[in-house]
Amino acid sequence: MRDDLDVLIVGAGLAGIGAAHQLQSAFPDLDYAILESRDALGGTWDLFRYPGVRSDSDMFTMAYRFRPWPGAQSFADGPAIRDYVRATAEDAGIDRRIRYRHRVLSASWSSDEARWTVLAEHDGEQVRLTAKFLHLCAGYYHYEQPHSPEFPGAERFTGTVVHPQHWPEDLDHAGKQVVVIGSGATAITLVPAMAEDAAHVTMLQRSPSYVVSVPGRDPLLPHLRGRLGERATYALVRWKNILYGTGSYRFSRAFPKWMSKAIRKAAAKRLPAGYDVDTHFNPSYDPWDQRMCLAPDGDLFETLSSGRASVVTDHVEEFTLTGIRLRSGAELDADIVITATGLRLRPFGGVTFTVDGREVAPSETTVYKGAMLSGVPNLAFTFGYTNHSWTLKADLVAEFVVRLLRQMRRNGHDRCVPVKASRGAEPMIENFTSNYVQRGIDAFPRSDVKAPWRVKMDYFHDLLVLRHLPVSDRDLRFGRSQSHAKPSPSLSNADE
Secondary structure (H helix, E strand, C coil), X not given: CCCEEEEEEECCCHHHHHXXXXXXXXXXXXXEEEECCCCCCCCHHHHCCCCCCECCCCHHHHCCCCCCCCCCECCCEHHHHHHHHHHHHHHHCHHHHXXXXXXXXXXXXXXXXXXXXXXXXXXXXXXXXXXXXXXXXCCCECCCXXXXXXXXXXXXXXXXXXXXXXXXXXXXXXXXXXXXXXXXXXHHHHHHHHHCCCCEEEEEECCCCCEEEECCECCCHHHHHHHHCHHHHHHHHHHHHHHHHHHHHHHHHHCHHHHHHHHHHHHHHHCCCCCCHHXXXXXXXXXXXXXXXXXXXXXXXXXXXHCCEEEEECCEEEECCCEEEECCCCEEECCEEEECCCCCECHHHHCEEEECCEEECHHHCXXXXXXXXXXXXXXXXXXXXXXXXHHHHHHHHHHHHXXXXXXXXXXXXXXXXXXXXXXXXXXXXXXXXXXXHHHHHHHCCEECCCCCCCCCCCHHHHHHHHHHCCCCCCCEEEECCCCCCCCCHHHHCCCC
């Protein structure tokens, strides 16, 4: 395999495989490779192996636009998603372009050579590759180090403590007392899954999250698939879900008190009479200040109603020999404690960047069109939505990269760089209060108040900007290095 490439993609997860598919579909003769730090593709969906792991977005928007989701479930489990990503890669031959166990350490841009030099670690040795364009699809969190707060007395606990990001294959929870610390999507998923075999599962939360019951299967599917076929049905259901999700989000932001009351009322209907909904399902923030937790077919509420699980809203005072003592003085017995305490953010997989010998920290840059960085040439990155599925944005960024490369080759350019005079004034993810975001967002690029430098969690805005509006504008500068008088053969032969 060549080490001098046209395009280098970092990350073989959902975004990276999708980017490769669109790239090679547009340019069949392009030389590209994918560097993956782990020994398998799938990203998040290969890493997380805890019971019940599933999508927190519907699969008709989380699957690729170009490849219909084949299943009947709207919210698929981790193995099904992993199989879908693997099948996409294998069917297109993308799997042969992946170089596993390659952790990217640094990327250095040279304007004189109009290319990136990428240093990666492979099985304890450093390897060097070059690429004319870099597409970062490495996600937004640290794969090796989750957020694991130190709990007083944890060292004397005689049971087992597990973080969902590092789930042991041999953990047996059958007949055990389990405490899940957390109230986010992971906890909401773990509780009903583990309650099937555990003696009892307690979800211990410091504060509540919004939990919304949603249908596990789309009611339109059985009526449409037989009449319209797979692809047309997929497109229709996908757009229906996009429109519904967008409308629900905008309504929530416009009328937060009404929506909060409606969500709380819906939860009360699924729980036993007299259940303390105002304590356990009444968040202190507005809907969509944090990501909404979804319970397919109301599985969490059903589990709580059955008595197999319970919710406790309190703070951990300390671990004891046999469980957890709470700030209120109550004690929870536990054989297993699951610390679903969140992720540790890490921009671009921890890669360090230099441009013409000058180190560039991501936090010093401003995001351009939600896909590039100010002052950093020939680089795109994928960062999904907080209010929609990740893949909706990933698909659009991959399309934009194709359009950008096509324009560069058509005009004989070998570099492009977004130029902004000042640093962005806002966090990249604004008005989002999740603790894991607040802990790490300062290390990420910045957003600004005006287009094209404002990051918007708005699919229809990005649809216009990334798919339909002209690629170039006054803030995106194109050029050609003096050392490259003609396009390289691989690029000039690319199918446009």
